[in-house]
Amino acid sequence: MNPALDVAIASAAPPGTAVMLDAATWRSLAAGDARLGFVGLFVSGGRVHALFTDGSAPLLLATELIANAYPSIATGFPQAAWFERLAFDQTGATAEGATDRRPAIAQGAAGTDAAWPRFIETAGEGFYQIGAGPVAGRIASPVHRRFSMGRFSMGRFSMGCFSTDDTRILRLEHRLGYAHRGIAGLMRGKSPRVAARFAARIAGDATVAHAVAFARAAEAASGAVAPPRAVALRAIMVAVERMTADLAALAAAVAAAGDARFATLLGQAREQSAVALGEAFGHRLMMDIVVPGGLALDLRGDAVASLLAALDRASLVVRAFAWGRVRRDLGPAAGIAQARARSIRALAASVRADLAVVPEGIIAAALPAGTGTALGAAESARGMVYHWIDLLDGQIRDCVAIDPSARLLPALEAGVVGLDPQAAAVLIACYGLSVGAIDG
Helix, strand or coil, X not given: CCHHXXXXXXXXXXXXXXXXXXXXXXXXXXXXXXXXXXXXXXXXXXXXXXXXEECCEEEEEEEECCXXXXXXXXXXXXXXXXXXXXXXXXXXXXXXXXXXXXXXXXXXXXXXXXXXXXXXXXXXXXXXXXXXXXXXXXXXXXXXXXXXXXXXXXXXXXXXXXXXCEEEEEXXXXXXXXXXXXXXXXXXXXXXXXXXXXXXXXXXHHHHHHHHHHHHHHXXXXXXXXXXXXXXXXXXHHHHHHHHHHHHHHHHHHHHCCCHHHHXXXXXXXXXXXXXXXXXXXXXXXXXXXXXXXXXXXXCHHHHHHHHHHHXXXXXXXXXXXXXXXXXXXXXXXXXXXXXXXHHHHHHHHHHHHHCCCCCCCCECXXXXXXXXXXXEEEECCEEEEEEEEEECCEEEEEEEECCHHXXXXXXXXXXXXXCHHHHHHHHHHHCCCHHHXXX
């Protein structure tokens, strides 16, 4: 145990306020710590910050950069590798001791000699690679996936329900950066109210989660408090967004598994929810409704009945996941699919209950021109979304958005190993990751 790290973990710093570590204590993070769940890493103000969860509470640790460098923590927290690569592309800060120094989003950038990083090649005979993307013949996120393929016998791989000698995926790697928009750069120098539009566009299927997390961070940094009605409606919006995203992921997974009928039913349930949200909030995705200080628009009372009907339909459709052939056809993705189905039913019930107790009152409060740093969080269908903000006299000096897609990507890459391409397609669809949210 590291006494200095123990003190940092036990500290009661306000969310968003970094607990400073000396270089030696930071370096000890490379050994890992079972008490900490890694969330993200970023560089700002001459410091490297690492966000963890200690139980359910967020913990922000930081250390000063020395010669624009810091010790890598990817050995102890493998998910940090992507963030360390991203931090180098964005700020030039080097993670000393990092084993993966390939560009994250700067591959072949115009006006530079940045080389495309090579994919890992498997030595030996009988192995080959398949590339997919970034351009697809359908509406899809721009990402290049490289599958390393090979044939495995029972002696090398045992997959249970699959044949014992067939072509399987040996490795999956992603090349990202095609969807990079520089959102943080667009937000700097603006007021939180103006920048909220950019936060809402980080991920289309998590626009409310990102908007709420950003608004909570801005409110905490400036000392503002959203009105009770706005808080209640935000919670309802987040829950409905999670439900619709779960429906979309399930529909994609079932379609990849070959069940067009059930995929259509799920898609129709999602469409009914989107139509109801358009009636209730004026936008099918509820985009630009959440702003720092509250809400830009109120819930339309005459649209509540349509929203309740959409909740009932979504809950009814996913009951099929309690039994039947569909569950078996999803293979390794069945567990995730069932979790999404349970989530849909639970969210539909909670939203119905919450709609009955929304308080009356105003929906927005003034946002003072404050100075400070703060952290905001909200839950998406993929997990917790975090926004960190640094305000100076009411203007954004720096900001960071962390979407759970970046943390789930390594899990997806590991999860497809040993699967055939069709089973991998089902698992990829069921994960429902946002490439744009990773690229930023």
